[in-house]
Amino acid sequence: MGATSNASSANATSRGIHGGFLHSCELYAHRPAIELPDTMLTYDELRNRAMSLAASLQRATPSGGPPLTAVFAYRSPTAYVGVLAALLAGHGYVPLNRSFPPDRTRTMLLSSGCRSLIVDAQSEPQLEHILDLLEEPLLIILPERTDASILQSRWPNHTILGAGDLGPVAAWQEKPVSPDSIAYLLFTSGSTGLPKGVMVTHRNVTHFVDFMAERYGITEQDRFSQTFDMTFDLSAFDMFIAWERGACVCCPSRKTLINPAKFIQSSKLTVWFSVPSVGIFMKRLGALKTGQFPTLRWSLFCGEPLPAEIAKSWSLAAPNSIVENLYGPTELTIACCLYRWQQGKSQEECLGGVVPIGDPFPGMDVLIVDEELREVASGRDGELLMAGPQVALGYWRDPEKTAAAFVVPPGKNQTYYRTGDRVCRPNESGPMCYLGRVDHQIKVQGHRVELGEVESLLRQEAGVEVAVAVGWPVTASGAEGIEAFLMGNKLEPQTIREKLKSKLPSYAVPRRIHLLSEFPLNPNGKIDRRRLNNLL
Amino acid sequence: MPALSAEQVRSLVLERVQSSLAAKGLRAEDIPDNYDLLTEGVIDSMGILQVITEVEARLGITVDFEDLDPENLTVIGPFCRHIAKKCVNVEK
Numbered sequence: 001m002g003a004t005s006n007a008s009s010a011n012a013t014s015r016g017i018h019g020g021f022l023h024s025c026e027l028y029a030h031r032p033a034i035e036l037p038d039t040m041l042t043y044d045e046l047r048n049r050a051m052s053l054a055a056s057l058q059r060a061t062p063s064g065g066p067p068l069t070a071v072f073a074y075r076s077p078t079a080y081v082g083v084l085a086a087l088l089a090g091h092g093y094v095p096l097n098r099s100f101p102p103d104r105t106r107t108m109l110l111s112s113g114c115r116s117l118i119v120d121a122q123s124e125p126q127l128e129h130i131l132d133l134l135e136e137p138l139l140i141i142l143p144e145r146t147d148a149s150i151l152q153s154r155w156p157n158h159t160i161l162g163a164g165d166l167g168p169v170a171a172w173q174e175k176p177v178s179p180d181s182i183a184y185l186l187f188t189s190g191s192t193g194l195p196k197g198v199m200v201t202h203r204n205v206t207h208f209v210d211f212m213a214e215r216y217g218i219t220e221q222d223r224f225s226q227t228f229d230m231t232f233d234l235s236a237f238d239m240f241i242a243w244e245r246g247a248c249v250c251c252p253s254r255k256t257l258i259n260p261a262k263f264i265q266s267s268k269l270t271v272w273f274s275v276p277s278v279g280i281f282m283k284r285l286g287a288l289k290t291g292q293f294p295t296l297r298w299s300l301f302c303g304e305p306l307p308a309e310i311a312k313s314w315s316l317a318a319p320n321s322i323v324e325n326l327y328g329p330t331e332l333t334i335a336c337c338l339y340r341w342q343q344g345k346s347q348e349e350c351l352g353g354v355v356p357i358g359d360p361f362p363g364m365d366v367l368i369v370d371e372e373l374r375e376v377a378s379g380r381d382g383e384l385l386m387a388g389p390q391v392a393l394g395y396w397r398d399p400e401k402t403a404a405a406f407v408v409p410p411g412k413n414q415t416y417y418r419t420g421d422r423v424c425r426p427n428e429s430g431p432m433c434y435l436g437r438v439d440h441q442i443k444v445q446g447h448r449v450e451l452g453e454v455e456s457l458l459r460q461e462a463g464v465e466v467a468v469a470v471g472w473p474v475t476a477s478g479a480e481g482i483e484a485f486l487m488g489n490k491l492e493p494q495t496i497r498e499k500l501k502s503k504l505p506s507y508a509v510p511r512r513i514h515l516l517s518e519f520p521l522n523p524n525g526k527i528d529r530r531r532l533n534n535l536l
Numbered sequence: 537m538p539a540l541s542a543e544q545v546r547s548l549v550l551e552r553v554q555s556s557l558a559a560k561g562l563r564a565e566d567i568p569d570n571y572d573l574l575t576e577g578v579i580d581s582m583g584i585l586q587v588i589t590e591v592e593a594r595l596g597i598t599v600d601f602e603d604l605d606p607e608n609l610t611v612i613g614p615f616c617r618h619i620a621k622k623c624v625n626v627e628k
Binding site for chain 2 (some may be wrong): 255258260285287289506507
């Protein structure tokens with residue numbers, strides 16, 4: 001048994017994370033692979049579109065760049081075709097998101113060094129902004145546009161292809177995939193004000209997918225939610241686990257996600273995966289009623305602390321499903337710890353009303369350490385470090401930040417990732433519990449925000465030396481929004497906010513900027529954030 | 537606890553998002569019935585929840601949104617009529 005699963009795992013690695021998809025295409029060609037609000041693509045259709053696009057990438061991508069293709073598409077067929085096309089072309093994919101400020105998207109595109117970009121119709125209007133000042137020639141593919149010649153004359157420097165210019169499927173050449181090549185490059189909030197790219201490899205994702213697909217007994221009958229945007233790595237769970245086994249990914253519109261109750265029912269979902277915030281919203285809107293979601297087999301949450309109250313309500317609303325709380329930063333590939341909710345027993349294991357993060361996946365090693373990276377005594381709290389096959393390669397073109405976060409602690413001989421999360425295991429044999437962030441990285445409505453990044457932009461835009469951003473109001477899962485403090489009275493908060501709006505995703509823009517004559521300090525002479533919170 | 541008409545709920549909601557509307561050069565009276573606060577970027581998903589909380593506090597009731605089409609949750613007309621309808625039901 002052990003030997004068999006090892007062999008299949010090694011085989012999957014050499015096929016890449018899209019290997020499972022190609023295998024499912026052979027078995028389930030006419031079953032749905034992806035359902036969107038207005039369209040459905042079968043495995044066969046998705047493969048053909050992706051291969052034709054991949055053939056064009058292989059033919060026309062300008063040389064000299066890294067093996068990466070950016071996908072600038074949002075909840076559209078092109079988004080999924082694009083991801084698979086990048087992988088089939090032997091590239092990693094770099095997801096971009098038109099709901100981010102175009103400046104931020106341009107920064108990501110520039111720092112990735114991508115020479116090829118796939119764009120859907122609705123993201124196209126932002127190209128004007130994103131291609132501005134871009135010197136390197138790019139291959140830009142617009143699969144939803146029949147004729148791209150107008151755009152070609154607008155940007156003669158780049159090669160622009162529309163649907164009519166795409167290569168035949170037969171032109172696609174299969175590329176061997178090195179397990180250690182990048183499967184996706186995902187940008188997350190960075191403390192210096194620049195997003196940092198996490199390099200996640202085929203080996204990383206394959207380890208995750210093999211374990212999860214088996215654990216959840218996924219078959220071609222399953223129907224997955226896709227609540228996460230592709231710029232959130234949890235979206236990879238839905239795509240690659242579903243496609244590994246011939247299941248269908250059901251992608252709702254952004255609006256439907258505010259209250260997806262009807263969507264869960266009408267799409268007959270069997271696997272639900274979202275941030276707990278979605279559950280919190282639904283409960284608030286009266287949409288979590290007992291027995292509402294009988295089709296669900298699995299209800300999974302990740303991305304922020306899961307309030308026990310939501311786990312409980314959800315398990316009543318989806319009585320045939322098992323609720324699991326997943327934990328994992330992007331650097332540890334989607335998720336690496338999990339906890340199964342059990343009505344009754346779990347209540348006692350919750351800390352501060354938050355569901356435990358449980359135990360590491362097989363093959364992943366946990367270390368809870370103090371500031372010197374030495375293991376803390378049993379039962380004590382400390383920073384969570386993890387090692388194993390899901391530890392990402394590091395940060396793209398940033399050896400300094402990589403060295404700071406991917407470390408070999410004293411007395412150890414493998415690389416651990418410093419999560420920056422404070423955890424403890426209250427009982428030696430019990431699950432791990434999440435306590436909060438070690439640094440100032442917080443979750444705002446489920447999105448990861450480095451307060452340092454917000455502060456650095458505030459300083460820059462306001463021309464001041466000290467700025468403080470705090471998460472406020474505080475919720476069980478992080479914060480609802482950001483509020484900021486600046487010293488000075490000649491500043492114009494509204495103008496500063498407007499400037500930040502063009503640089504940060506909306507959830508990270510301070511809702512209010514408070515002007516103070518001085519900052520309260522703690523006994524160590526540091527700005528006292530707690531007292532600032534009291535001012536709100 | 538007074539019941540509110542859909543018009544009154546509308547005024548309450550639009551008052552709440554006044555500054556975002558003003559930034560777009562819009563006045564409350566310019567807003568058509570089918571105006572979508574979310575897709576127009578006036579409000580985010582957390583904002584809609586805040587509006588709901590405020591209106592509920594004002595009315596002293598909890599509004600159930602289960603039977604409102606999710607696509608209409610952030611559309612001003614249907615949203616306000618839904619709340620008005622719910623508060624009439626409570627009155628009865």
